[in-house]
Amino acid sequence: MADAEKNLDLMEKLVSLCKRRGFIFPSSEIYGGINGFWDYGPYGVRMKRAIEALWWHEMVETRDNIEGLDSSIICHPRVWKASGHLDQFSDLMTDCRYCKSRFRVDQMEDTAVCSNCGSRNLTEPREFNLMMKTFVGPVFDEEHAAYLRAETCQPIFVDYNLVRIATRQKLPFGVAQIGKAFRNEINPRNFIFRSREFTQMEMEFFCDGEQGLEWFEYWKAQRIKYYREKLQFSDDFFRIYEHEKLAHYAKAAIDIEVKFPFGWGELEGIHHRGTWDLSRHSEFSGEDLQYMDHDNGRKLMPTVVETSVGLDRTFLAILGNAYDEDTAATQKEGMEEDVRIVLHLPPLVAPVQVAVLPLSKKLNESAEKLNTDLNRHFRCEFDSTGSIGKRYRRQDEIGTPFCVTFDFDSAADNAVTVRNRDTMAQERVSIDQLRTYLENAIGI
RNA sequence: GCGAGUGUAGCUCAGCUGGUAGAGCAUCACGUUGCCAACGUGAUUGUCGACGGUUCGAAUCCGUUCACUCGCUCCA
Helix, strand or coil: CCHHHHHHHHHHHHHHHHHHCCCEEECCHHHCCCCCCEEECHHHHHHHHHHHHHHHHHHHHCCCCEEEECCCCECCHHHHHHHCHHHHCCEEEEEECCCCCEEEHHHCCCCCCCCCCCCCCECCCEEECCCCEEECCCCCCHHHEEEECCCCHHHHHHHHHHHHHHHCCCCCEEEEEEEEEECCCCCCECCCCECCEEEEEEEEEEECHHHHHHHHHHHHHHHHHHHHHCCCCCCCCEEEEECCCCCCCCCEEEEEEEEECCEEEEEEEEEEEECHHHHHHHHHHCCCCCEEECCCCEEECCEEEEEEEEHHHHHHHHHHHHEEEEEEECCCCCCCEEEEEEECCCCCCCCCCEEEEECCHHHHHHHHHHHHHHHCCCCEEECCCCCHHHHHHHHHHCCCCEEEEECCCHHHHCEEEEEECCCCCEEEEEHHHHHHHHHHHHCC
């Protein structure tokens, strides 16, 4: 099978598995769906929150100089004037009906003629803006227009000084935020890779411009380490793309790209944004956002180094990387082996980390008690239906790294079998040691 | 937004030229089994994506629309 075909196949399998097993559903499905919107089901939300928690822990909780923020989704419209989102994307566009080219009206020499084919058969100019519009208050007129944030970083810049004062942070320090952002993408594509409502995990690091490039290199290294060690990405699964064309204010920018089922795609951007954002907000708000360095009596506009990740894209990358089909022994008539679908998810983000399975329904009571105990420390699931083999396969398909099987000897020897998802090997573990054993295995 | 393809049970799909719906898997119950999708018996499941038209009759033909996939386009 050709690579492209195989990859397409993988995407279809992921979409199907996600729906079937409750990871991700099309939004509003009973009404026919709505383009560019997705719902995270029971297993999906477990995993999504686990990824969020992992990022937050790595970026905020384990660092003294990064503060958290949870800003509103709707901001003052001038925020988007200052950021440039409103003007740059309020373009009037026209399409040539003949050759299908599209032009910005303000860039055309003659607004009645297609510069590509010379046709005069053009559509009426239409306004294109990627920001989602709404109205604040009950009156729906332009004076009350507002926008859902197109990225989570702008409110960080807007609140930067309040955060600094409240926390008494000195440069360099960062502010992180996880939240929804909205864009009216012309054409949402590739499952949850490009949707109109998505979650970003962003951290803006404020520093003295003289150290900007050093901090850029620092965060680049930190983020690569995170993907290698925490999400277990191998070196052939991700790559660094260095921007050749930089925004006028930026000094450096890279993207971390990963191998999605449809090809390489951006997962995270690490950008040196200079003083541009804070300068713009100073200018538009009239508020002086400069920083007073009391150590040397110097006043400066902080430089920003940004790390910006798409949570939904991380989710898709992890899923695609984890999906595997191998073969395993079966007792089905006339068959030696059968296909086994397994998600090799990193245990830290697996929706179910430990499945507790009684070997027989006769053992339900004791096994349920064990499940209740383990549930306090891990994401657990109890299942007693069907044969034990079937239950193992069910767990494989949702990526459960460990199955704990309570059997007929367990009550007597106070031990259970721990079955490994990846190797299918089993190990007898004392119930007293079980929590420690699982914590080590999961990497908590 | 343009072009192409697809849409039938939870999933994968079959339903030829119109006669009002099927398989495998999954799910559930009971029995059996006791560590890798075992077996037996039984059961549940559909506005055939939506709306409209043609027809005595539409999953099937026609139109419109919605969604998904791919290629353009877009992606601050």
